[in-house]
Amino acid sequence: MNEVKVDVSGTVVSDPVLRETRAGDPFVSFRIAVNPRRWNAEDGSWSDGEAQFFSVTAFRALAGNAYHSLTKGQHVMVTGRLRLTQYEARDGELRTSAQIDAHDIGPSLRFGHSTFTKSVRPVIPSNDRLADDAVTLAMRELEGDLAPDEGDSDARQDAVTEGKEVGAADMNGQADTGDAATEQGERLAS
Numbered sequence: 001m002n003e004v005k006v007d008v009s010g011t012v013v014s015d016p017v018l019r020e021t022r023a024g025d026p027f028v029s030f031r032i033a034v035n036p037r038r039w040n041a042e043d044g045s046w047s048d049g050e051a052q053f054f055s056v057t058a059f060r061a062l063a064g065n066a067y068h069s070l071t072k073g074q075h076v077m078v079t080g081r082l083r084l085t086q087y088e089a090r091d092g093e094l095r096t097s098a099q100i101d102a103h104d105i106g107p108s109l110r111f112g113h114s115t116f117t118k119s120v121r122p123v124i125p126s127n128d129r130l131a132d133d134a135v136t137l138a139m140r141e142l143e144g145d146l147a148p149d150e151g152d153s154d155a156r157q158d159a160v161t162e163g164k165e166v167g168a169a170d171m172n173g174q175a176d177t178g179d180a181a182t183e184q185g186e187r188l189a190s
Helices: 060-069 133-142 153-162 179-189
Strands: 004-012 017-020 026-034 037-040 045-048 052-059 075-088 094-107
Touching: 017 060, 017 133, 026 060, 026 133, 052 060, 052 075, 052 133, 060 094
Parallel strands: 052 094
Antiparallel strands: 004 026, 004 075, 017 026, 026 052, 037 045, 075 094
């Protein structure tokens, strides 16, 4: 199968959110920004290029490790499979979303140092995990195309199935740090 494999170095721009697929498998989602720097020889200075944003999804043990390790503002390296999806927004505009199905995530040591603690090895199946409806909903929420508390689950599912945007999300308000996330983290550790 032909897939686009990518290695991306960027900054985490949303706190990771831990959830479950319909099959009960844990997954984490977050966004990263990649800001290219360009050298301007005329005035001898560096300038920032246009930022590119990627939604990242990781599954099972990798999800738990990423959830407990990453925070907004950290520089990370992500390796995985790139998927570009198009959908029609509420305003009728066709939009494209860049998503990475992560196979590996780690800190970028160019800007700091890290301490490694070994844990359970992640299990990464080869099936299409990004096609799960729960993952699709999470990606839409993460990208601001679906409010986490807007409408009932059937209406939200219909929006994903039809490829329609149903609201705007507050990225800071969607993270669930309550008991459900704690229970998922405990389940990953066992």
